[in-house]
Amino acid sequence: MRAAGKRFAGGRSHGDSRVDQFIEQIITGLSIGSILLLVAMGLSIIYGSMGIINLAHGEFVMLGAYTAWLLQSHFGLGLLASLVPIFIVVAAVGWIIERYVLSLLNNRPLDTILATWGVGIMLQQSVRLMVGSELRYVQMPPSLSDSTDVLGFSVSSYRVFLFFVAIALFAVTWLLMNRTTVGMKLRAIMQDRSVAASFGINAKRVYALTFAYGAGLAGLAGALVSPLKSVSPDMGTGYVVDAFMVVVLGGVQSLAGTVASAFFLGELSGAIAFLQNDTVAKAIVLLAIVVLIRFRPEGLFATRVRT
Template identity: 50%
Template sequence: MDFTLASFVNALILGLSIGSIFLVAALGLTIIYGTAGVINMAHGEFIMLGAYASYTLQNYLGVPFFLCIPLSFVVVALIGLVIERLLIRYLYDRPLDTLLATWGVSLVLMQGVRLIFGSDPKYIQMPSFLSTNIAAGPISVSIFRVFIFLVGIGLVAAVWWLFYKTEFGIKLRAVTQNKEMAASFGINSGQVYALTFALGAGLAGIAGSLFGVLNIVLPTMGMGYVVEAFLIVVTGGGALLGSILASGVTGEAQSIFAYIFNDTFAQFLVFVLIVIFLRFRPQGLIATGGARR
């Protein structure tokens, strides 16, 4: 391997981009798991639904790409809300059942989309200026990856604002810390869980509309992202800050290992390191101590 400073800086920038993709994929799952303690196996399929929502809006209704992103949030959040009201709310105290039920939901969503759209790949078009690269000397980076990075920062800021600067945030954090006390002060925890689940699903929808541009849109596309999302959430400990740190470190590690060795070995190495890390710190980087019912 020929080491040059420029190629190493390129690897660091790529690591940042991988980290931001991990973060966008894991954000919704972090909120659902961190607040309600639900291990949502259908999270990958919510991402897939976001991609199909954007594809449908763009190709059948002519909605511009930038508008598809928030609309995908709304569509998937509504689907998430319906699933929570019809199924998840009866299973909050039964973690194993929730895991199996959400896995079932993931299969239903995947097959449902296959029935409606077929199995052939779909494509989401992005504005042409996003498909170019920014170059500074030997360092080059795709504008779309910068866009994902910025969206990631924007979503984290929005979630932080929602959690710490709004009444809903006080309710949500109260329910997470002590469900009984929250109820004793007039907070309807069922309503908070429903809205949180919808929020998490909606964030997955945004991830889907971005990843649908990065890759092709397929009914099975969520399966790849859900593994990475779970790794980030578990390594981070279920907290927002934990997921930010975990995605940054994991993204950079993967990119640097890929730079030194190759992509496959880099992924293997990252997974091994995460397993070793969790062996010694099973609570993750930042333990939430939140709702684990």
């Protein structure tokens, strides 16, 4: 992904041109990083808090995009007006899956991986059967379809909007996890489930709400990126790979690490793509993560928990 336009100026020196290119790549990296953060945040909560490797996360992203398309094409709702209903719909799907599938597989990580993989395939095929495999398109909000000036560069207003939405969702999620009763109960369960249960904390209920919230965030991510990419049943496959890279690099129990790694990978991908191309950028980024995890398996921002 490239930044939306460059600054037009005549007679600039070679040094000024390099500075312009550097600033442009920073903006490009922030744009890529905000999308990575939107997709990875829900996975970070589910993986870090519940220990579930959710291979259906990409399908939650896909469901959010299709829900945005459905509300826009059949009910006339614009994207911005659809965000709350989209979150509720995808969160409800996530709650049902956790309550009636994953909760039956406690302490069986391999079975959980297979179950989420199977759920993902079922969701993909269900969408194909109901609406077909044709590409769908979601209209960008008219108020955000123009460009805005950022440090003298013409940048898509919608990409700026995505950046601030990603930061706002992180702030809301951090407050939910660290300043609410549900977050306190979840942290207690993570540290010692049996002790938490002795204090009357219903682990199944907290896990169901956590999984639903993570799924809802994935649905929002899918809806928000749908104007930038055509909507298809398999659109989530690529996103889930990127999301796992972000979460593993940031540390599975560190929400702040997810933010840092998303923007770090965004800047790295943007810089390499500028010098080579998107395919080379993804390959080099994946190789760098593999090497880093080899020497630091807990990620860059591991959270220390008292035992």
